[in-house]
Amino acid sequence: MNSVSINLEKMLLLRKSLKISFIISVFLCFLITFHLKDKIAYNELILWLTLNLGILFSRLLFVLIFNEKRHITENITIKLIFFRVGVFLSGAIWGWCGYFFAAQVPLDSQLYISMMLAGLFAGASSSLSVDKLSIISFIIPTIAPNILHYLTSEQATSTGMALMLSLFSIFIIYAALLQGKNIIENIELRIRSSESEKKIQHLAFYDSLTGLPNRSLFNDRFDQLLRTEMREQHSIAILFIDLDGFKAINDSYGHGVGDELLKIIAQRFKRILRSHDTVSRMGGDEFVIILQKIQVRKDVIHIAEKLLRETAKPIPIAGNTIKISSSIGIAIYPEHGTDKETLIRNADNAMYLAKQKGKNNIQIHHPNTAHLDKQFTPVSNNS
Numbered sequence: 433m434n435s436v437s438i439n440l441e442k443m444l445l446l447r448k449s450l451k452i453s454f455i456i457s458v459f460l461c462f463l464i465t466f467h468l469k470d471k472i473a474y475n476e477l478i479l480w481l482t483l484n485l486g487i488l489f490s491r492l493l494f495v496l497i498f499n500e501k502r503h504i505t506e507n508i509t510i511k512l513i514f515f516r517v518g519v520f521l522s523g524a525i526w527g528w529c530g531y532f533f534a535a536q537v538p539l540d541s542q543l544y545i546s547m548m549l550a551g552l553f554a555g556a557s558s559s560l561s562v563d564k565l566s567i568i569s570f571i572i573p574t575i576a577p578n579i580l581h582y583l584t585s586e587q588a589t590s591t592g593m594a595l596m597l598s599l600f601s602i603f604i605i606y607a608a609l610l611q612g613k614n615i616i617e618n619i620e621l622r623i624r625s626s627e628s629e630k631k632i633q634h635l636a637f638y639d640s641l642t643g644l645p646n647r648s649l650f651n652d653r654f655d656q657l658l659r660t661e662m663r664e665q666h667s668i669a670i671l672f673i674d675l676d677g678f679k680a681i682n683d684s685y686g687h688g689v690g691d692e693l694l695k696i697i698a699q700r701f702k703r704i705l706r707s708h709d710t711v712s713r714m715g716g717d718e719f720v721i722i723l724q725k726i727q728v729r730k731d732v733i734h735i736a737e738k739l740l741r742e743t744a745k746p747i748p749i750a751g752n753t754i755k756i757s758s759s760i761g762i763a764i765y766p767e768h769g770t771d772k773e774t775l776i777r778n779a780d781n782a783m784y785l786a787k788q789k790g791k792n793n794i795q796i797h798h799p800n801t802a803h804l805d806k807q808f809t810p811v812s813n814n815s
Contacts (some may be wrong), residue, residue: 435509436508436509436617437623438514438616438620438623439508440507440508440666440668441562441619442512442562442563442616442619443508443511443515443599445494445514445562445615446515446560446562446563446566449545449560450491450492450495450559451492451495451811452559453555453556453559453639454488454491454492457484457488457552458485458488460548460552461481461484461485461488462794463548464482464529464545465477465480465481466546466626467541467544468533468541470535470539470543471536471537472533472537473650476532477533477576480525480528480529480533483525484522484525484526487521487522487525487526488522489517490521490732490776491515491518491519491706492520494511494514494515495496498789501606505784507783511707512563515566515622516563516565516566516569517569519560519566519569519570520569520573520587522570523553523557523569523570523572523574526552526573526574527573527575527576527577527578528577529549529732530545530549530574530575530578530581531546531577531578531580531581533545534546534578535585537582537749538753539587539589542581543593544596545568545578546578546593549574549575549578550575550597550600550811551602552574553570553571553574553575553604554604556570556571556574557571557604557605557607557608558606558608558611559708560608560618561608561609561611561612561615562612562615562619563612564609564612566606567605567608568605568646569602569603571605571608575597575601578597579594579597579598579601582594582597584636587738588794595761622770624778628654628746636648637649637652639712639713641691641694641695642694642695642698642713643711644702644711644712644719645710645711645712645713646711646712646713646714647712647714647715647772650710650722651772653710653722654676654722654772656771657684657722657724658765658770658771658772661765662725665726665727666724666726667726667727667764667765667767668722668723668724668726668764668765668766668775669722669723669726669732669762669763669764669765669766669806670717670720670721670722670723670762670763670765670775670778670779671720671721671732671735671736671739671760671761671762671779672719672720672760672761672762672763672776672779672780672782672783673699673718673719673720673739673743673745673758673760673783674703674718674719674759674762674783674787674793675717675756675758676757676758676759676787676792677756677757677791678690678693678716678717678756681754681756681783683692685749685750685752688750689749689750689752689754692750693747693754693756694713695748696749697709697719697735697743697747697756698719699714700742700743700745701719701721701742704735704738704739704742705721705723705735706723708724708725709722709723709724710722712737720776720779723735723740726764729764729796731766732762733762733794733796734747736762736794739758739760740757740758740760740793740794743756743757744756744757744758744792745757751785757784757792758792759781759784759786759787759791759792759793759794760783760786760793760794760795761778761779761780761781761782761783761784761785761786761794761795761796761797762779762794762795762796762797763775763776763779763782763796763797764797766811767789768797778797779797781797782795782796782797782798783795
């Protein structure tokens with residue numbers, strides 16, 4: 433599974449929780465500052481408050497800058513690393529309070545600090561649980577200095593407090609990691625489901641061999657295009673293409689070579705066409721092309737001739753040099769029909785006429801099939 437997709441989902445969840453975390457953290461900053469204002473040196477307390485608020489506002493700014501999903505998807509792994517760094521710095525600032533400030537205040541204030549830190553990282557463990565590195569980056573620098581403070585203190589309750597905070601921290605980390613695991617599993621399940629749905633949709637509308645639009649997508653696009661062109665009164669050309677002698681190639685070289693040939697022909701056709709034209713594989717060795725916004729007939733003929741020449745170029749496959757040609761039938765809207773079925777039928781009939789005229793040539797539909805609108809000299813396979 434794509435790790436970028438997982439990291440994106442992580443980042444989106446972390447961003448959602450950061451705003452409320454910011455509000456709570458700012459409130460706690462001022463609350464603990466108010467409690468310690470007469471117990472800690474003014475300059476030290478203000479420096480701590482300034483650094484804490486600065487880091488919190490920087491993290492909030494990070495969210496506001498990349499508020500749109502189209503921004504956050506760029507370099508998502510780097511953005512996640514920056515988020516973790518911000519979390520670590522916030523934890524380190526709170527750890528300063530838990531070690532240096534706790535060492536300067538009486539026991540009741542020490543307990544006040546410890547309970548506030550415990551509540552802070554308990555809440556943070558839930559909002560950060562989707563990313564275990566963020567959990568560890570925040571909890572350890574937040575509570576470890578306070579535990580160290582009690583371990584180095586000579587008060588009677590110090591050892592008990594250190595043990596209690598350690599056990600509490602282990603429990604919170606375990607619960608957060610378990611919650612995060614469940615969230616990640618749900619994310620992975622959702623991503624797999626989305627990817628499967630996309631694959632199903634792709635299989636429903638695209639040819640599995642060549643990647644070209646299949647009959648269903650061709651019909652849908654053609655229906656929409658006809659409605660548009662009827663309003664704007666533009667011409668459309670339908671090119672029905674059938675490869676000459678494809679069955680003989682399958683019989684001589686095997687279906688693997690035949691499949692590779694179809695893929696190469698499909699890519700050649702795509703390179704020739706304009707971006708707004710459509711080439712689809714209808715099945716077997718049949719391709720249908722829609723040319724939009726046709727100005728003059730000679731433009732259609734010019735593209736068809738290029739397709740004919742491109743097909744006739746030798747194709748090296750698995751140590752063999754394959755030579756093949758194609759027969760192309762053309763029908764033009766609205767001259768040769770005003771509905772999809774008529775246009776496709778007329779292009780198909782013109783293609784069969786090209787077969788009858790010796791293959792490797794182009795025929796444009798004519799109401800009287802005994803006459804040719806225009807017949808083209810067959811293109812040599814060596815051209």
